[in-house]
Amino acid sequence: MTDPRPGAAEPTAPAVCLDVGSCWTKAVLVRPDGTPAGFAEHPTTPDVRSGIEAAVAAAAASAGSGAAAPEVLSCSSAGGPLRLAVVGTERLTTEEAGHRVCHSAGARVVSVHDGPLDTDAVRALARARPGAVLLLGGPDGGDPGVLLHNAGRLARGRGPWTVLLAVDAAARDDALGLLRAGGRTVTPCPNVTPRRGEIVAGPVRDAVADLYARQVPGPARQGEPAPTRTTEAVAAGAAVLARGAGTGVLVVDVGSETTDVHAGDPYATTVEGDLGIRAAAEGVLVGAQTEGVVDPVEADLLGPAAAALASAGPSVPADRGEAAEERRLAAVAAVVALRRHLRHRGLLGHEHPLDRERSEIGLVVLTGGVFRQRDAAGLAAAAATVRHDPALAVALAAAEVRIDVESVLAPAGLLARHGREAAARELLRERFAG
Known part of the structure; x- marks a missing residue:
């Protein structure tokens, strides 16, 4: 790896900045001075490596014969979100608690079960391939019988999942003993449902976010360490952009399986x-209706497009109509993600002038493969969707919304993380100055 310490000499060879996504593998060739010199993409292949090699070779070819061999800097989001199964005692509370702890934490609910687990239910849970199971037990002081039954079933079940045990303190030790006796890794958490009708998601959300952060981001190239997580690369690019902009910056990265928001920190x-525009496309409409971003009529109109995208895998729009639907879903995903992000940070809905001053955001950047579409009017409409959202109006009152049409945020972050800060600054300066 290049020496990343401040003051170290920057490399003189070009770099191929590689982003391995769940659908597409993208490669950007960047000259030592920060000028992009080539772009290539390839569907992410089942073995990952062949798609990487094809994208890297195509991007590197832009350097021309005789050029120095580029350094390959990689990040990956191919691991997708943390897959979370939820097991509780009452259906509606179990579902709602699961979705709330996933918000802003990098997770997606893939299975929900309420009541005592039987053999078929444990098998169905295993088929959902969760990375973690959230085990709930109902309000404080309740009968622990169902909780202890479910803890025993999960302890004996087949699957590598971690258990997040978010139950009444009075029953926690007994459930913990059952799970650990079965060899389970357990993270004890405060009760998510301490009182009937109340959900306290914050502490468990933090535990879910920690599990997501420790999840392996995706396969490495042969003989190399695991790549940087794409989330970390874009966050580093946002930090470089914020230092150069001199104002608050938000970067919204709409991907195939997740939508990430970075605040330059x-x-x-x-x-x-x-939220995403492939595997999670239908989740965009669910989240948008919950937030009131789209009405039922638009949700019905976009439903077939979302379903098609969810099953499409790596693909490009067949016509202008499909491209417009994809952009609309991406813009809506950005709005929902921004609302959740600002709410999570306590910056949504502030009315006091001092609060607005402290949380001032001067620039919002939308990035992701969908925003590489060469349709100026369509991209302007996506930006306007964010800029004029009524719930974001106060927080974004001073903000300009820009589109990362060349997908340079992740490459800039990779450059910065590998001792190429000046190149990262220049790569962003030309595209986001002024």
Whole structure:
């Protein structure tokens, strides 16, 4: 790896900045001075490596014969969101608690079960391939019988999942003993449902976000360490942009499986595992209706497009109509993700002038493969959707909304993380100055 310490000499060879996504593998060739010199993309292949090699070779060819061999800097989001199963005692509360702890934490609910687990239910849970199971037990002081039954079933079940145990303190030790006796890794958490009708998601959301952060981002190239997580690369690019802009910056990265919001601070990133424009496309409409961003009529109109995108895998729009639907879903995903992000940080709905001053945001950038579409009017409409959203009006009152049409945020972050800060600044300066 290049020496990333401040003051170290920057490399003189070009770099191929590689982003391995769940659908597409993208490669950008960047000259040492920060000038982009080539772009290539390839569907992410089942073995990952062949798609990487094809994208890298195509991008590197732009350097021409005789050029120095480029350094390959990689990031990956191919691991997708954390897959979370939820097991509780009452259906509606279990579902709602699961979705709330996933918001802004990089997770997606893939299975919900209420009541005592039987053999078929445990098998169905295993088929959902969760990375973690959230085990709930109902309000404080309730009968722990169902909780302890479910803890025993999960302890004996087949699957590598971690258990997040978010139950009444009075029953926690007994459930913990059952799970650990079965060899389970358990993270004890405060009760998510301490009182009937009340959901306290914050502490468990933090635990879910920690599990997502420790999830392996995707396969490495042979003989190399695991790549940087794409979320971390874009966050680093947002930080470079914020330092150069001299104002508050938000970067919204709409991907195939997640939509991430970065605030120019590595500790202020949120990841929405239920929002994306491929596998999570239908989640965009669910989230948008919950937030009131789209009405039922538009949701019905966009429903077939979302369903088609969810099953499409790596693909490009067949015509202008499909491209417009994809952009609309991406813009809506950005709005929902921004609302959640600002709410999570306590910056949504502030009315006091001092609060507005402290949380002032001067620039919002939308990035992601969908925004590479060469349709100026369509991209302007996507930006306007964000800029004029009524719930975001106060927080974004001073903000300009720009589109990262060349997908340079992740490459800039990779450059900065590998000792190429000047090149990263220049790459962003030309596209976001003024």
